[in-house]
Amino acid sequence: MMFRNHLVVTTAVAITVVKHADFALPLWLLLVAIYVGSLLPDLDHPSSTIGRRFLFISLPLSGLFGHRQITHSLWPFVIILWVFSYEPSTMTLILAFMIGYASHLLADLVSDSGVPLFWPFQRRVGIKLCSSGSVIEPIIAFGLLGLSIIY
Ligand SMILES: [Zn+2]
Structure with a gap:
């Protein structure tokens, strides 16, 4: 998934976390952890x-x-x-970070190449x-964002 669509998916996840979970972290720190993780x-x-x-590093x-x-x-x-x-x-901060990290993997799961969740085994998991980069990608990302705002 492209960077900008990852940001949209991460925003959907962040909205959902802020609305439905109590992390006992300042909002800015919660969001930084989620976005850095993603x-x-x-x-x-x-x-x-x-x-x-x-x-x-890269x-x-x-x-x-x-x-x-x-990764x-x-x-x-x-x-x-x-x-x-x-x-x-x-742990609370790490959990927020891992939610962001997981949101990235979930977003990549919908692309045609999937992700090797059980690396070093190369069987890729995906739906x-x-x-990646297709016109469907932002539709999925903004669809998730819309759902996160509605629910
Ligand atoms: Zn990726």
Whole structure:
């Protein structure tokens, strides 16, 4: 999914979280955690919006794994939970971050290439509603945004 459509999907998720969950975090911090989490998976692509800003990370990640590999799997959740399990006071913030991260993976799930959730196994998980960058993509993203506002 393209960057701008990821932002729309993330906004839909953020609206849903703000409306239906009590995170005991300042609103600005909750939103920062969700949006940063939603951008991070594409750090494995040097041409992505976040990858261009952090080339020192995206170039090695891309070289080692390629795009839509380990960063688009369940591994980041396992690693983040393991690392931060030693600091329980950060769990609320980490949960918000992981909701954003998951929103990115869910948005990529609807594209034709899917995501390798169980990396290193290469079987891709997805529902193939559209191809990345197609005209259907913003319709899906704004549809989700509309649903989040209505419900
Ligand atoms: Zn992605």
